[in-house]
Amino acid sequence: MDHHLEQQAAESEKKAVKLLGMWASPYVLQVRWALAMKGVEYEYVEEDLRSKSAQLLAYNPVHKKVPVLVYHGRPIAESQVILEFIDDAWNHRGDPILPRDPYRRAMARFWARFKQDKLSPPIWRWFTTEGEEQEAAYEAAVEQLLVLEKELAVSGKPFFGGEKVGFVDLSLSPLAYVIPIYEEIVTGGGGGGVKMVTEEKMPSLAAWMGRFLSSPAVRGHLPPLEKLRPRCQAMREAFLVSARAKVEQQQQQ
Amino acid sequence: MAGAKKGLVLLDFWVSPFGQRCRIALAEKGIPYEYSEQELLGAKSDLLLRSNPVHKKIPVLLHDGRPVCESLVILNYLEEAFPDASPKLLPADDAYARAQARFWAAYSDKVYEVGTRLWKLKGEPQAQARAEIVQVLRNLDGELGERSFFGGEAFGFVDVALVPFVPWLPSYERYGEFSVEGIAPRLAAWARRCAERDSVAKSFHPPEKVDEFINLLKKTYGIE
Numbered sequence: 001m002d003h004h005l006e007q008q009a010a011e012s013e014k015k016a017v018k019l020l021g022m023w024a025s026p027y028v029l030q031v032r033w034a035l036a037m038k039g040v041e042y043e044y045v046e047e048d049l050r051s052k053s054a055q056l057l058a059y060n061p062v063h064k065k066v067p068v069l070v071y072h073g074r075p076i077a078e079s080q081v082i083l084e085f086i087d088d089a090w091n092h093r094g095d096p097i098l099p100r101d102p103y104r105r106a107m108a109r110f111w112a113r114f115k116q117d118k119l120s121p122p123i124w125r126w127f128t129t130e131g132e133e134q135e136a137a138y139e140a141a142v143e144q145l146l147v148l149e150k151e152l153a154v155s156g157k158p159f160f161g162g163e164k165v166g167f168v169d170l171s172l173s174p175l176a177y178v179i180p181i182y183e184e185i186v187t188g189g190g191g192g193g194v195k196m197v198t199e200e201k202m203p204s205l206a207a208w209m210g211r212f213l214s215s216p217a218v219r220g221h222l223p224p225l226e227k228l229r230p231r232c233q234a235m236r237e238a239f240l241v242s243a244r245a246k247v248e249q250q251q252q253q
Numbered sequence: 254m255a256g257a258k259k260g261l262v263l264l265d266f267w268v269s270p271f272g273q274r275c276r277i278a279l280a281e282k283g284i285p286y287e288y289s290e291q292e293l294l295g296a297k298s299d300l301l302l303r304s305n306p307v308h309k310k311i312p313v314l315l316h317d318g319r320p321v322c323e324s325l326v327i328l329n330y331l332e333e334a335f336p337d338a339s340p341k342l343l344p345a346d347d348a349y350a351r352a353q354a355r356f357w358a359a360y361s362d363k364v365y366e367v368g369t370r371l372w373k374l375k376g377e378p379q380a381q382a383r384a385e386i387v388q389v390l391r392n393l394d395g396e397l398g399e400r401s402f403f404g405g406e407a408f409g410f411v412d413v414a415l416v417p418f419v420p421w422l423p424s425y426e427r428y429g430e431f432s433v434e435g436i437a438p439r440l441a442a443w444a445r446r447c448a449e450r451d452s453v454a455k456s457f458h459p460p461e462k463v464d465e466f467i468n469l470l471k472k473t474y475g476i477e
């Protein structure tokens with residue numbers, strides 16, 4: 001295509017596609033990477049979630065959350081739905097995000113939900129608690145991570161999507177960069193203490209983490225680790241303070 | 254897979270609305286399958302544990318022995334693995350409409366999720382669940398609007414995903430002290446409209462049976 005026409009097409013595409021997001025949200029990042037995989041130009045709008053814009057509330061009245069993808073003025077919410085839509089709407093471009101085969105698609109959708117239902121809750125509990133509760137959450141999280149480890153090891157592929165990054169890799173992406181931050185914070189950054197994903201226990205998953213972060217789409221828009229660290233630290237402290245206050249209150253009664 | 258049973262087997266539990274989603278979709282599309290009632294409150298079968306080792310839950314659709322788990326994953330699978338079966342539950346040519354259908358189908362899970370809290374909990378948490386379920390039903394009513402079905406003129410993906418919760422609504426109404434007719438009249442009309450469909454009527458159990466089952470669960474969990 002003529003360079004001038006190409007530019008025009010890119011600019012008009014940018015007007016057609018808008019993403020409402022927030023810098024710290026892993027769900028927003030997944031969508032940005034999916035758009036990058038398809039080479040889609042878009043306008044990005046940073047939302048202040050403490051003071052939600054009229055635009056966000058109008059586009060996502062049900063959940064009032066980011067990400068929201070706005071396509072020719074029509075909104076789509078929920079990251080999993082958005083990822084499928086991106087694959088669908090730009091299926092003539094770039095690599096497929098979901099596999100083409102119906103059974104493999106079903107497995108991909110299953111594993112994406114696994115993260116939401118089985119993995120995220122114990123990891124979050126591990127990060128926001130201490131003592132016995134934290135230990136129990138740690139065991140629960142490791143148990144589920146080992147399920148993923150087995151899945152990846154058995155496939156023998158570099159990514160959950162096969163030879164290239166796919167839907168499941170995007171859905172699991174917080175594991176690649178959030179867990180190391182959590183580990184640092186929980187172990188006090190001293191390098192000692194208990195890690196969650198180690199090369200001995202989970203070699204495939206450990207290797208996948210680095211591989212994922214080096215993949216083309218992700219490399220082009222790395223997660224903001226420097227800003228995330230203090231934010232995560234503050235979150236953990238807030239939860240611990242609140243939990244300790246509750247225990248004190250109960251003891252005084 | 255060696256020795257695997259050919260065709261479709263649905264591992265299910267009679268009252269499960271998630272299982273019903275699959276039964277209704279299979280019936281709508283006229284796809285033959287074997288129904289296999291599973292023991293859930295007692296010991297789970299080897300087949301179930303092997304087919305869904307991660308969640309140990311129904312429904313599981315076995316296709317030539319290969320398991321597909323999670324009701325909405327199964328609905329998408331039926332659309333995609335049986336492209337010649339009609340009707341199509343998802344709009345074929347409209348990526349945006351497909352995305353909207355997936356969004357609302359996933360959202361419909363909330364009816365059961367919040368409804369369960371309604372009968373499990375007491376006091377303030379129950380009051381919160383009541384406020385939430387009223388909002389969920391209002392949102393669904395709003396999305397339906399003046400249309401006959403969530404799929405538009407035709408019964409579709411969201412209708413299949415949501416309709417199995419209809420027999421549970423009378424119980425939720427009682428626990429939550431609200432009426433669907435009062436807060437979401439279009440949804441109430443939609444429910445009546447759907448109940449006339451063969452695929453739906455055949456898979457439904459009367460609300461009294463559902464209520465009985467809730468009481469059984471309460472006993473199992475030691476809830477008054």
